[in-house]
Amino acid sequence: MPARILWRENFPAEAPIGTRVALQATATERDRQQFHLDFPDWVRGPVGVAMVYTRDAEHRESILADLDLTGSSLAVSLMDWRKMPGTAATAHVEVGFDQGRPLHITRFQLKSDGAQASGSLDLKPDYSIGHLAVDRYRQGRTDVAMTVDVDEGGGMRVKAAGPSMDARPFRRSASAGGGANRPYTDVELKALDARPPLDIDFNFERVVAANGTGREIGATKGHFLRQGRSWRNVTLETRVGKDDAGHLSVHYVPDGGAMALTIVSDDAGAALQQFDVLDHLRGGKLVVKGHSVPGDPHEVVDGTLDVRDYQVVEAPVMARLLSAASFQGFSDFMTGAPINFSKLEGGFHWTDTGVSFHDVRTSGAAIGLTMEGDINMRQGTADLQGTIVPFSTFNKLLGAIPLVGDLLTGGEGQGLLSATYKVKGPLDDLDVSVNPLAVLAPGFLRNLFFLSPTDDDGKVEKPAPKRKPSKPAAAEPQDGVTASGGEVPR
Template sequence: MKQRPGQVWKIFGEAVHQLARVLELLLILCILGFCLLAFRLSFGPLELPELASRMATLASGQGISVHMDGAELTWAGYHLGGGVPFAFRLRGISVRNAEGLEFVNVPAADMVAPPADIFGAHQPLRVDGSGARFTGTTAPVSVHAYIWPGKGYTLARGDFYVTLGPGVVGQPGLSESITGGSFVLHAAPSAIDITDGKLNLTPVGASAPHVGFSFTARARQNWTASLTATADAVRAEDLPSYWPELAAPHTRDWVTANITEGFARNAAFTFGLSAPEDLSSLQLDTVTGGFTAQALRLIWLKGITPLTKLDGTFTMPDRDTAVITAQAGHVAGVALTGGTMTIHGVSQKDQVGDLAVDLAASLPDAFAVLNAPPLNLLRDAPPGVADAKGSITAHVTAQIPFVQDLHLADTGLHVQGKLRKVNMVSLLPPLSFTDTSVDVDVTAQTLRLKAKGNFAGEPATVAMEEAIGTKDSPATIEMQGAAGAQLWNFLGLEQATAASGPASGVAPFTLRLSGPSGGTQTASVSSDITAASIALPEFGWAKQPGDAGHLAISARLEHGKLAAVTGLEAQAPGLDIRGTGQEGGSFTLANATIGRTRAKGSLTPPVNAGEPWRLSLSGPVLDIRRKQQSTAGNGKKGDTFSGAAWAATLNFGTAYLAAPPAPGLKDFTFTGAGLGGTVVEAQAQADGFSLGIMPQQDLRRSLTLRSDDTGTLLRALNLYGNATGGKLALDAVYGGSQPATGTATLEKLRLAKAPEVTKFLQAMTLYGVADAVSGPGMRIDHAVIPFSVQDGTLKLNGARAFSSSLGFTATGSINLADDNCSIDTTVVPLYALNALPGKLPLLGKLFSPEKGGGVFAMRAHVSGPLTDPHVAMNPLSAFTPGFLRGLFGLGGEKPTTQP
């Protein structure tokens, strides 16, 4: 049946009416149910097992699994009014990742929901919890949170205010001890942010650092996060307590073991992290940041002098690299002017540090560091190096593996140094290097050196290369220089003959040394001496500038000491020396032409300890000039036998002991032995001449000299040229810190053309004096001369001499350095007749009180140089009987010692 329009609206209105009645009934039922729930809650909490499960399910997701042991609903609005919010007591909350690893455990938390939320107001839920623990930590956690639920009561966002109490936070090996802390966590789907993070680390030693941190994480299929942490200050001594053991453990071990003093300030690090969606693992992707270092002590290589007072920065540009930059510091007395250490492989098992530093110091301070163990780079350097003066700048690089048992050879150490204004005593003190510039290049395997400056006052260059490691490591040295005044003086060549004058000019030379410093080395020196003026006065040889000349010497060294001369060649006008070393260390002199000398021979080293060096020379001529010795035979205090032992044998047809026109000694032989420069025992012979030296007690030696022609011997020695004939017997002892004493006896000696004697006698007018000096010269039939020598002074102790016509006595001194004398003498004319009364028994002393005197004699004092003496006579003494001369003091002035 067709319905009319009015019926349709009537039916629709009836339906709406019925629906309204149903809704009204439902509302009444809901209100009644709410009232019943409120009434029930007025008696206590209502256990809601399904609520706990539902809320745990809603809170889980994105790799997070939440478990709740139970949930209770409470409400105080029945007593306090309808505005009181509902409170849910949640128990046993555990948050885990997909692998079941628990992150946090909350024993209980209260979640407050405003009643309006029941009707869709979406006000935040408030959650309060305490006593929570992060897994592996002991620090209690309190949480105050506001949670905004989303559709279906899912999480829209939440703000969690977290407070930490004292305890340990973090996993074992990655934990820190704190006294408290706090942070704010902002959570939203696929986003977590932590702000205002603060941790107060537990004080250790003098450190109590405050740590700030922030965290950001986002989920885009996988989680990516960034953690930034800052710290104000920590002392290096306390760093092991704050650096977790499993955080870059190898770097931690190296840093904490080798940075032992100082402060780290203003640390700031950012860590890039990533995790899969289910948070089953966490990976460190990037690390950046650093801190400022102040007054650090850095042990950059075990056993080596450490870096101290080091100021700089520590930065990590990435997770595998750490860079230590130094602005200032010291290595003992060496100043660090800048440098870096870059540590590679921080996140790997093994790390390597690249060190590069710039240093500046004085040479003594720098050498002290280089020679300290385990470097010992200068252990084989010459002694003069330790006292060298100057400055050095150096660039040092090394690659240091961070391992426990590190050896120098494994470090790649490389030192490049520049030494300037170097002044250093050489291997031949006192010769020195001055104003020298040196470039040094040192590695753990090799030392290279190039120097340019002055040696012994002349320009010189040195090049050196030595392998480092063992005493058998090879080394080569080449030096180019020039011999000048200082070197001539050192070699004893500064005094030449009167004709040539002092040694002068320069002679360029090249010295080469090769071989291990701790073993066998070969050395050679070659020099062009053409431009030099050189003389050997002891051999009567000299060369003038421009005369061609060449010198070459080669030798073998053992452990830095001369073991043998292996070759010698010297060529110049009047000079031809050639010799070679032999097996066993002996040296054969094939030819030695030096002025008049013509010789050959050999030098043999000792085979066993205590044995002497043996020298053997022979030839037709030996010309060796004696040196003037102002203190000969002094017997100085501390006189000892020291030096290398030697034994010598000489055989020459003629031996010249003075310059022409002094005669030579024919058939000269010498056999002797000694220590150093001391002749201990000797026998020498020539035609009409013999000499013997024998050791005595207390370092004394006896000397015996015999000559059948004293005049010739005196001329050969260039001692006195106006005597002829005569026999001489001299016996003396010397040495042992005592004066030399002895007696010389002369017989039948004639003084011919002796101006000093003639001048003395001409001052006398006594009868017989003119006879004595006329004819072929004054004859001395017999003379006895007791003497002593000390401090360069010859003392005559009652010397006497006589012939039939004249007699003498003498007491006084002669300075051997300048031949000045002060002598009291008595002259007795007609000696044979005049001295006869003095020999009468009992009455002799009345006529001749002095030994060798007579009845009539003249006393005089002789002073001044022997070549031109001053004679002071006492004429009254000539007419005074002997006993009255002594009684009235008519003997003239007492002798005084001349300076």
């Protein structure tokens, strides 16, 4: 390594500094490897170095170094931050020695246009990280302090706290799969299972949960524990909604060999919006409960969801359903008036690729809906179907009439007037189709002539084996009406 060196040696034993070496050079990655001061996951490329090495009369060694990182690429992958070569950045490093080995970075400071950090770092005898203490890390919306301890097996214990945290990089990392539009392969899963444990405790005053306006949540604390491919303990308590008036609690914890999921919020609309799950819900009390199967390596979760007293506003899919079905309430909805619902309940099946819904129903004074189907988060697609029923209150009154009510409405989940629908395609460009014959036919006629058959729970059934119809002209439903566009929960 070409360098400019000024070496001063004091031979008298009483001299406070025995050796002082000042060096100026440009250190390549190979040069840094020779001194065990290379951190390839963090720094790549040439580094300008101006350093002073000293050894005092007690043979204590230290290095003070100022680094020019303009020609280097820097990365803090955990925080999704990178600096490309050519962007100005500097660092100051103070290094302490242990039996002649530079194992203690007693102080570091990093300054760049995108990030600033300060703290200390202790290395293990093999020069891997043992303990990292970050007094302050600032990058964009993140302003935190943290400690990282790495055990002999590579397991990491992280503690982080501060006034603000940008959680978007962590969400992107957690949702990434084995590749575009596909689950992990067996080889990739084995590699994930071999990962050392990751244990995180956090406490932040504010958290940026997702992209877009209104995605910032209030005081947030929790604990995450990952073992191999699986998160074995997830607890989260946070404030949501206007003025942080709402509360969200998430618990995914071991329970008798399985995993138990509980999600509770007194402002479902704010929680779903601020975490970028669903934009068109307002208010509501949310309860989600589920369990995995003991011993299931994929930890598939089956559960139920329940939402009470909520509103739907400016939802493209809902607007197209009401428009295609020509239902009363469409004009009010399009002018911005919300649609009120008193209750939603149903079941779900959650896997690493997405979620399947079954027996989902919701109703209010204006309309009722049933739904089942799949949302594939890896592929970004949906395939949903169900029934939409207008004038829910009127239909309920008719349905309450003994015998006559069942004949008129077709039973539970049906309606005097209703339409079957399908929502299918990419999440950002959905097709919505409605069966117009179901709009005109009472529920008992639709069942009698096998027009979009439904079971008593309102679920769309698989077609029955073909048999000779009693009325051929009525056996086949008319073609549906289709409208494109819209979106569903992401």
